[in-house]
Every structure is written in C-alpha cells, then in structure tokens.
Amino acid sequence: MAQPISQSSVDPPRLDVPVERFRRYARGRIVHFWKRQILTMIGSAYLMVMISPLMGFLAGAIAVLGEIIDYVNLNHQLKALDRGRAFGKVSDRASLSATVQALSISICILMAWFMPQTVNGSQFALVFLMSAALNAGLVWPYHKPSASSRLLVYGITFVAGASAEFFTSNGGFDAYLSEAISMLLMCYIVTIVLQFVIGSYARQTRSAQQILSASKALEASDRQKRKSQEQLRRLSLVARYANDSVVILTPRGEIEWVNEAFTRITGYTREEAIGQLPSQLLNDPDTDPEVSKSIGKHVREGKPIRAEVLNRCKDGARIWMETNIFPVRAEDESVEMIVAIERDITALKEHEEELAAAKHLAERGEQSKSEFLATMSHEIRTPMNGIIGLSDLLVEHDLPDDVRSYALTIKDSAGALLSIINDILDFSKLDAGKLTIDPVEFDLRACLASSIELFVPQANGKGIYLDVVEDRPLPNHVIGDDGRVRQILLNMIGNAIKFTAQGGVTIKTRLTEEVGAYRLVIDIKDTGIGIAQDRIAQVFEKFQQADGRTTRKFGGTGLGLSISKQLAEHMGGGIVVQSTLGRGSTFSISLTFGMPRRASDRAKPVAAQNAEIQPMSILIAEDNKTNRFLISKYLQGLPLDICFAHNGRDAVEHTREHKPDLIFMDMSMPEMDGLEATEHIRAMSDIRPHIIALTANAFASDREACFQAGMDDFLAKPVKKADLLGKLSKFSAARQANPL
Structure with missing residues (x-):
C-alpha cells in the first residue's frame, strides 16, 4: 500500500558522485524494507474490513510483490556495480524495478478508490497516494530516475482515478466539484511539500558544498602555513648549523646576523661582528683590492657576485674564502637584505698551489727528459754516423773476403744498434704525445716495392720465399706520411722474416676507395713460429714479446709492434693479428690515405733527384x-x-x-x-x-x-x-x- 518515509530519506546525500548517491538510495530501500510493510499491512487490513478479506489480502499481496521485486533488483544491482558493471545500466534497471513497485502500489490505490459507494474509498486512496508521492519525492536527491518513474506512475494514477470519479459520480456536478477541489488541494499540498523538500536539499547541498570548499581552502591554507613554518624552521636550522659561514647584511652592507660557522671559522663572536663591514673586519693586508672593490660595488648595487677573497681571522691566521653574495628583494623590488654564504677553501687553494708546483716540476721533468733524449740522440748518433758511414765506404772497396766479412759485420751491427735507438726515440715521442704525421704526396706503389725490396737479400739468405700479391694495382699518387709507412713496413716485414725459418712470407694488398680517400689493407702472412692464443694481446705491449725466450733467441726491444700499431692508428687505421702457435701468423695493417688533386693541378718537380751535381x-x-x-x-x-x-x-x-x-x-x-x-x-x-x-x-x-x-x-x-x-x-x- 502507501509508502512510509524511510530513514534514508532524512540523511543528507553525498555531494561527490551519482554512484555514491545511488548506493545510499539502494541501501536505504533495502534496510527499511520491513518498516515500509507496516502501512502496507494496515491498508490491507482496512480493505479486508471495509470490502472483503479476499480483496484486502489480494491488495496486500500485490503491494508486497512489488516491494520484493524492487528489493531483490536493488540488491542485485549493488553487487553488479561492485563487479564493475556500468552505472548507466544499473541505474536503468533500478528505475525499471521502481516503476514496477509504483505500479503495484497504484493498483492497490485504485482498488481502494473504486470500493463500493457505501464506503468512502476515494478519500482513503488519496491519502495513501499522497503518502506514496511524498515518499517518492523525498528520494529525488539520491536517485532521480527512480523518483521520476514513481512520481509519473502516481501522477497517472491520480489522473485515472479523478477521471473515473468524474464519469461515475452520482451526486451531480456540484458534488464532484467539491471532491475535485479536495483532490486538487491535496495534490497542491503534495507539490508544495515536494518542492520544499527538494529545494531544501538543493540549498543544503549548496551550503554543504560551500562549507566543504571553504573547509578545504582553510585546510589547504593551514597546510601551506604549516609547511612554510616548517621550511622556515629547517632553513633556520640549516643556516645556523651549516658548515659554511652564513652572513646576513643590511642593504648598506653592515653585518646583521651570522651563524655559528662564521664564529668557528673567523673567531669573531656574533656580538663582535654585528654592525661591522665585512671588509673592515676580515680583510687581510694582502687581500686583492680589486676583488674588494668589486664585492663592495655589487653589494651597493644589489647585484649577486661570486668571488674568492683572502681573509684574516681574529687570531691572525690567513684563510681563503669563496663567497657567494646575493640580494633578497621585497615585493617592490627594493633590497630587503643581502645574504653572503662563505666557504673556507684554504685547503683547496693550498692543493691548487701544490698541483701548480707539481705541474711545473712535471713540465721541467718532461723538458729535462726531452733534453736528455735529444742529448742521447746526438751523442749516440754522432759516433754512429762515423761507424755506419765508414763501414759503407769500406764495403765499396775491393777487400779480401775476411776483411769484407768484418766490414759487413760492423755495418749490420751498427744498423741493428741504430734500429734500437730509433725505436726508443719513437717510443719516447709517442709516450709524450709529440710524434707527428707529416702528410705529403708520394708514390704508394714505389714506397711498398722499395720497402719489400730491402728484404729480398735477407729472405734469400735464409732460403725462404718472399711473395707479393696485389688484388689491384696500387695508385702512384696518394697523400700520407711515406716515412711512417716505410717504418711500419720495415718493422712488420722484418719481424715476419726474422721469425720464419722455413716456408716464407706472403704480402697481400687490398685497396678500396672511400669518399675522398683510399683504404689500404696489407696482410703479412708468415709460416714462422706463431703466437700462443693467450699471448696474442701481449705482443702489442711496450717492451713485450710473446715469449721471453724469443728475445733471447731473436733479439729486439719489444717496441716495434707497439710503435707500428700506434703509427697505423695515427694514420686512420690499425693492426690486428691472427696466429697459431707453430704454424705462423698473419698481421693485417690498415691505413688510410688522402686522394691528391688532379694531375694537372699538381706542381711539377723542379728537376729529377739524380740531376748532375754542378760545381x-x-x-x-x-x-x-x-x-x-x-x-x-x-x-x-x-x-x-x-x-x-x-x-x-x-x-x-x-x-x-x-x-x-x-x-x-x-x-x-x-x-x-x-x-x-x-x-x-x-x-x-x-x-x-x-x-x-x-x-x-x-x-x-x-x-x-x-x-x-x-x-x-x-x-x-x-x-x-x-x-x-x-x-x-x-x-x-x-x-x-x-x-x-
């Protein structure tokens, strides 16, 4: 029958989202299900007495059935909402069960309205209809679609009952008019009550929103205030207990506050410092006056400055301070105060002086080393010049075989000694980063051929072959350092022949053209002693050979490969090695050369190198x-x-x-x-x-x-x-x- 006002109706709605308001609506309907059935039972009993027990029971059953359908559906939709079902579908299904529930109540109301004329059922029906409408309107803020559905059904019920009353009235128009006015007044009262309730909820909602907004703003302001206070407290602690000296100055540059680090570093107490100018209190007689003037100028103009200044402590000790001075401005851009943060960098300055002295000593040591190497080079090469030159002159003469062998031995020994000297000097220049590459235009084919030709007698003397394989003819004109190319080739080919007793050495060239450059790879493959896999990386280290016994057996400084590799890298390439112990090695040398200008653009030589020598x-x-x-x-x-x-x-x-x-x-x-x-x-x-x-x-x-x-x-x-x-x-x- 008619619905009582549920307890949920008087609770203020949630102001956040429609889903939460729907949850409150559905839970209120479910919780207060049995309270609503009290008036249903009362109405059912009234009909049993006034009409018949069967009619009263039937009306009660219809009303309870509608309530049960709405109860079960709302419970199901709450669970579906928790499982993630879309709110739109949940709302539509709740509105549908609300319509069914309203229809069941309307049927009971119409049954009471059209009781036998001996019973004034219309008044009873209108009272219950008004109660149901009020109940439907009170849940409007929680779920508007359900409230709208119920009010629509109750409105149709009222129109249907009033229309039927007009057509079935036996008391004439005057009697119907009286009842119609009564019905309209009751409808008006319901409308006014609903407007008041809904308007009250709207005002309550707006007021709650305003209070909530004001509360949030106040809470945010309070949080910000507490945060600012905490920041100020922490900054105060930082400034007070920082290891760096913190000095606050007035806009005129006078000390207004100092932290404990200032007292610890300078020896002056806060009372002794306040009111003083930092320059008068701390400057040393040896302080750079230009630095002091610059600091004073920036302070007066309110500009930031960073500087290193020599200060004197209270006890007379001299300290270096790195000072960072910056102004703090008010809202009108005027300088409110000046903050100076100073750090003791005396130890750093002393370290810098030590580094400068060490650098000076290192430079002098490097200079001494260069002078020593130059002197050694001169002192060794000067007598070597005589030994090599005179042995060359001896070999040119017609000598007895034993004397010729002596001269050749002198010549070979001098050449070996000169090779060692050259390796040591090249290593020294590489180590000092002073070895340079001097690119010139030269004949690459002739350079390679002449370098290989030097080793033909040596290979023939050992009974091994020396083969050359070209994948394509080498260019006659390239840009590079021909002297360094020869040095690499002499080192690498000489090593291959030195370590090969049987078989021979094959030199294979591979040339490719790149953008504005030639890329040359020279593979020097020998059938010599080879290198163990765990020793391959060591062969390019300075003063190292793959095996210590190699040095004793074959000689050498252990610098040739290291120097050759670095030279190749200086010329845009490198050297890699593949080797098997006892089966030989392959050293692959890669070099990059520039392409010369067109032949027509190159300057012609003045004359041939072997021109006749004039008087x-x-x-x-x-x-x-x-x-x-x-x-x-x-x-x-x-x-x-x-x-x-x-x-x-x-x-x-x-x-x-x-x-x-x-x-x-x-x-x-x-x-x-x-x-x-x-x-x-x-x-x-x-x-x-x-x-x-x-x-x-x-x-x-x-x-x-x-x-x-x-x-x-x-x-x-x-x-x-x-x-x-x-x-x-x-x-x-x-x-x-x-x-x-």
Missing part, C-alpha cells in the same frame, strides 16, 4: 772530426770547393768572408750552435747561402726549430751517402732552373 762552394760546419772526414769522403770526386768550420762562430766568420753556395750546418757545436749561427748568417744582407741542417736530434721540434732559424733543409744523422748526394742534386737542379 759549387760548400762549407761543412761540424765539430766532430770523424763526421767531417766521412762527409769529405762522401763528396770526394765531385766538382766541389769544400771548406770546414769546427764550431758555429767559425761558420759565421767563414760565411762572411768566403760566401759559400751551400752550408751543411750541425746543430750542436761548441761556442755557438747551428741555430744561432744560422740566425747570424741570415742577418747578413748580401749573403744568402742554402743551409742544410745536420743533426742527430731526430725530433719534429728540432726540424721545426731549424726552419724557424732560417735553414732550408734537414738531414738526420747518421747521414747516408745517398741522402747527402740527393740533397746536393736537388740544390743543383734548383740552381739550374732558377739561376741568379
């Missing part, structure tokens, strides 16, 4: 007697007027007096060295001889020093006859092409 006057400035004798022997039989100078001063005087065409100038001589002598000669306005340096110092810096002093060419000791004659031929060709 000329030559001065040999050399302090070593053996070297003077050797050079004179090299030049014997040529149309040359040769004079000698024993030191640089003699060379200058001889040049001023005799005006020679060409001077071979030793760099290291007593009284005046070759560089200084050259500078004096170049200062003479009327004399311009061609000067070629003779030096045992084989560093690139020595070559550069020669050219800067005014020399024209360079010969490294030990001087070979072919190289010496080549320089003379080149100079003769230049004189012929450009006569004065």
Whole structure:
C-alpha cells in the first residue's frame, strides 16, 4: 500500500558522485524494507474490513510483490556495480524495478478508490497516494530516475482515478466539484511539500558544498602555513648549523646576523661582528683590492657576485674564502637584505698551489727528459754516423773476403744498434704525445716495392720465399706520411722474416676507395713460429714479446709492434693479428690515405733527384772530426770547393768572408750552435747561402726549430751517402732552373 518515509530519506546525500548517491538510495530501500510493510499491512487490513478479506489480502499481496521485486533488483544491482558493471545500466534497471513497485502500489490505490459507494474509498486512496508521492519525492536527491518513474506512475494514477470519479459520480456536478477541489488541494499540498523538500536539499547541498570548499581552502591554507613554518624552521636550522659561514647584511652592507660557522671559522663572536663591514673586519693586508672593490660595488648595487677573497681571522691566521653574495628583494623590488654564504677553501687553494708546483716540476721533468733524449740522440748518433758511414765506404772497396766479412759485420751491427735507438726515440715521442704525421704526396706503389725490396737479400739468405700479391694495382699518387709507412713496413716485414725459418712470407694488398680517400689493407702472412692464443694481446705491449725466450733467441726491444700499431692508428687505421702457435701468423695493417688533386693541378718537380751535381762552394760546419772526414769522403770526386768550420762562430766568420753556395750546418757545436749561427748568417744582407741542417736530434721540434732559424733543409744523422748526394742534386737542379 502507501509508502512510509524511510530513514534514508532524512540523511543528507553525498555531494561527490551519482554512484555514491545511488548506493545510499539502494541501501536505504533495502534496510527499511520491513518498516515500509507496516502501512502496507494496515491498508490491507482496512480493505479486508471495509470490502472483503479476499480483496484486502489480494491488495496486500500485490503491494508486497512489488516491494520484493524492487528489493531483490536493488540488491542485485549493488553487487553488479561492485563487479564493475556500468552505472548507466544499473541505474536503468533500478528505475525499471521502481516503476514496477509504483505500479503495484497504484493498483492497490485504485482498488481502494473504486470500493463500493457505501464506503468512502476515494478519500482513503488519496491519502495513501499522497503518502506514496511524498515518499517518492523525498528520494529525488539520491536517485532521480527512480523518483521520476514513481512520481509519473502516481501522477497517472491520480489522473485515472479523478477521471473515473468524474464519469461515475452520482451526486451531480456540484458534488464532484467539491471532491475535485479536495483532490486538487491535496495534490497542491503534495507539490508544495515536494518542492520544499527538494529545494531544501538543493540549498543544503549548496551550503554543504560551500562549507566543504571553504573547509578545504582553510585546510589547504593551514597546510601551506604549516609547511612554510616548517621550511622556515629547517632553513633556520640549516643556516645556523651549516658548515659554511652564513652572513646576513643590511642593504648598506653592515653585518646583521651570522651563524655559528662564521664564529668557528673567523673567531669573531656574533656580538663582535654585528654592525661591522665585512671588509673592515676580515680583510687581510694582502687581500686583492680589486676583488674588494668589486664585492663592495655589487653589494651597493644589489647585484649577486661570486668571488674568492683572502681573509684574516681574529687570531691572525690567513684563510681563503669563496663567497657567494646575493640580494633578497621585497615585493617592490627594493633590497630587503643581502645574504653572503662563505666557504673556507684554504685547503683547496693550498692543493691548487701544490698541483701548480707539481705541474711545473712535471713540465721541467718532461723538458729535462726531452733534453736528455735529444742529448742521447746526438751523442749516440754522432759516433754512429762515423761507424755506419765508414763501414759503407769500406764495403765499396775491393777487400779480401775476411776483411769484407768484418766490414759487413760492423755495418749490420751498427744498423741493428741504430734500429734500437730509433725505436726508443719513437717510443719516447709517442709516450709524450709529440710524434707527428707529416702528410705529403708520394708514390704508394714505389714506397711498398722499395720497402719489400730491402728484404729480398735477407729472405734469400735464409732460403725462404718472399711473395707479393696485389688484388689491384696500387695508385702512384696518394697523400700520407711515406716515412711512417716505410717504418711500419720495415718493422712488420722484418719481424715476419726474422721469425720464419722455413716456408716464407706472403704480402697481400687490398685497396678500396672511400669518399675522398683510399683504404689500404696489407696482410703479412708468415709460416714462422706463431703466437700462443693467450699471448696474442701481449705482443702489442711496450717492451713485450710473446715469449721471453724469443728475445733471447731473436733479439729486439719489444717496441716495434707497439710503435707500428700506434703509427697505423695515427694514420686512420690499425693492426690486428691472427696466429697459431707453430704454424705462423698473419698481421693485417690498415691505413688510410688522402686522394691528391688532379694531375694537372699538381706542381711539377723542379728537376729529377739524380740531376748532375754542378760545381759549387760548400762549407761543412761540424765539430766532430770523424763526421767531417766521412762527409769529405762522401763528396770526394765531385766538382766541389769544400771548406770546414769546427764550431758555429767559425761558420759565421767563414760565411762572411768566403760566401759559400751551400752550408751543411750541425746543430750542436761548441761556442755557438747551428741555430744561432744560422740566425747570424741570415742577418747578413748580401749573403744568402742554402743551409742544410745536420743533426742527430731526430725530433719534429728540432726540424721545426731549424726552419724557424732560417735553414732550408734537414738531414738526420747518421747521414747516408745517398741522402747527402740527393740533397746536393736537388740544390743543383734548383740552381739550374732558377739561376741568379
């Protein structure tokens, strides 16, 4: 029958989401199911008394059936909502069961409305209809679709009952009008009550929302306030107990507050510091005045600055402070205060001074090392020049077999010693990062052929083969350092032959063209002793060979492979090795060369290197007697007027007096060295001889020093006859092409 107002109706709705409001609606209907049935039973009993027991029971059964359907459906929809069913479907099904429940109540109301005329059933039906409508309207804030469905059904029921009342009324129009007015008044009362209730809920909701918003804003403000207070407390603790000195200054630059670290570092108490200018309190007599002026200027202008300043503590100790000064501005951009954070960097400064001193010592040590290597190079190469040169001259003579063997032994031993010296010097230059690559245009095919040709006698002497395989012809013109290429080839081919007793060595070249460059891979494969797999990586280490017994048996410094690998890497490549112990090794050398300009763009040579040597006057400035004798022997039989100078001063005087065409100038001589002598000669306005340096110092810096002093060419000791004659031929060709 009619519905009582459930307990859930008086609870304020949740203000968050429709789903939660629906849950409150459904749970309220379920919890208060039996309370609603009390009036249903009362109405059913009324009908039993007024009409018949059967009619009362039937009406009660219909009303309870509608309630049960709504109860079961709402319980099921709550569970479905928990399982994740879409709220739209849950809401629609709840509205449907609400409609069914409202229809069951409407049927009971209509049964009461149309009781026999002896009973005033319409008044009873209207009262229950009003009660049901009020109940439906009260749940409007929780689930509007269910409330709307019930109110629509009850509205239709009212219209149907009122219409039937009009057509079945026996008291005439006046009697119906009286009842109609009563029904309209009751309907109006229901409408007013529902509007009030719904409006009250709306106002309550808005008020709750405003209170909630204000509460949240107040809570957020309170949280922010507490957070700010906590931050201020922590900042205060940080500033107070920080290891760095913290000083707060007034806009005029006077100390207003200092932390405990300031007192600990400087020795001044807070009371002694407040009101003082930092410069007056802390500056040392040796403090840089420019730094002090800069700090004062930035403080007065309210600009940040970072500086390192020398300070003096209260006890007179000097300390270095790194200071970071920055202004704190108010909302109107005026400077409110100035904060200075200072750190004691005295230990860092002392460390920097120690590092600077150590760097200076290291540089002096490196310079001393370079000077020692230069001196060693000169002192060793100078006598080596005599040994190698004189042994070459001996071999050229018709000698008895035993004497020739002695001369060859001297020559080979001197060559081996020179190779060791060159390896040590190259290693020193690589270690110091001073080894340079000097790219020039050269004939790659001729360079490779001439390097291999040097080892043909050695291979023939050991009874092994030396084969060359080219996948394609090598170019005649490339850009690279031909001297370093020869050095790598001599090291690698020499090693292959040295460690091969049977079989032989095969040299295979593979050439590819890249963008603006050539890529050359040279595989040197031998059938020698090979290398154990666990020792392969070691062969490229300095002063190392695969096996210690190798050094004792075959000799060598253990530098050749290391130097060759680094040289190859300097030339855009590298060296890799594959080897099997007892079966030989394959060293693959990769090098990158530049492509020269077109042949038509290349400058044509002045003359051939082997041009005929023309008559000329030559001065040999050399302090070593053996070297003077050797050079004179090299030049014997040529149309040359040769004079000698024993030191640089003699060379200058001889040049001023005799005006020679060409001077071979030793760099290291007593009284005046070759560089200084050259500078004096170049200062003479009327004399311009061609000067070629003779030096045992084989560093690139020595070559550069020669050219800067005014020399024209360079010969490294030990001087070979072919190289010496080549320089003379080149100079003769230049004189012929450009006569004065």
